[in-house]
Amino acid sequence: MRHLPYSLLIGGALSSIFLAAALISFLWVPHDVTDLVIANRLQPAGGEFLLGTDQFGRDLLSMLMVGARTSIAVALVAVGIGIGLGVPLGLAAAANRGSLLDEVIMRGNDLIFAFPSLVIAILITAVFGPSAVNAILAIGIFNIPVFARVARGGALSLWTLDYILAARTAGKGKVRISAEHILPNIANLLIVQATIQFSLGILAEAALSYVGLGAQPPTPSWGRMLAEAQTMIYTHPMLAILPGVTIVLMVLGLNLMGDGLRDVLDPRLRRART
Helix, strand or coil, X not given: CCCCCHHHHHHHHHHHHHHHHHHXXXXXXXXXXXXXXXXXXCCCCECCECCCECCCCCEHHHHHHHHHXXXXXXXXXXXXXXXXXHHHHHHHHHHCCCCHHHXXXXXXXXXXXXXXXXXXXXXXXXXXXXXXXXXHHHHHHHHXXXXXXXXXXXXXXXXXXXXXXXXXXXXXXXXXXXXXXXHHXXXXXXXXXXXXXXXXXXXXXXXXXXXXCCCCCCXXXXXXXXXXXXXXXXXCCHXXXXXXXXXXXXXXXXXXXXXXXXXXXXXXXXHHHC
């Protein structure tokens, strides 16, 4: 009997905790995160406020729960944009290897890679203003070439195989072969890459919110919680430690889960363990 990798189990458990907190926050939080009760500012942990309050009197546990919802939603939609646009482009480039279409797609990917997501976010917010939607666009645009390269690299190794040649001989076109034969066989690569990009999306969202380009008040965000706490880090360090540790644990869990999924889905690694 084959056991699941410990990295997958630990990563899945950590990620599930934050996902559960985000889902629960839709239905219930200990306190309303939009209430600014100055009389309750900087309360210590315990009692009515399990993790204490910030300088505006907001409950930190509630802020972290709703912040998880914000970070996960931004990263999830951004990864969806990367998969939805990048994978078809990568498959098209692989199906037309060496053609003008392949060259245009790959050089376009290189152009996007030349601008980090933070720079893209600055460009977008300069035109449309800072918001969570614009953060999603910035991170999503950066994810497109990532998935395009993964899809193209995985597909190129399959186009020379016998069963693909048989499908072409049977009269199937490139689009149908890509959809029916190529995509299912590179799904494992895409799943692992999606997990990695999801964790990077959490970090990117936190970074954008930290510099004021992500979710705007009153919507809580882990990155903005860090930014608001930096002036009080010596007097009330927990204001910065809590969101910082939360980001670390969430990203660690996703990375461990990605490593575990790679071990499970990669047949070569599976054979090495058995």
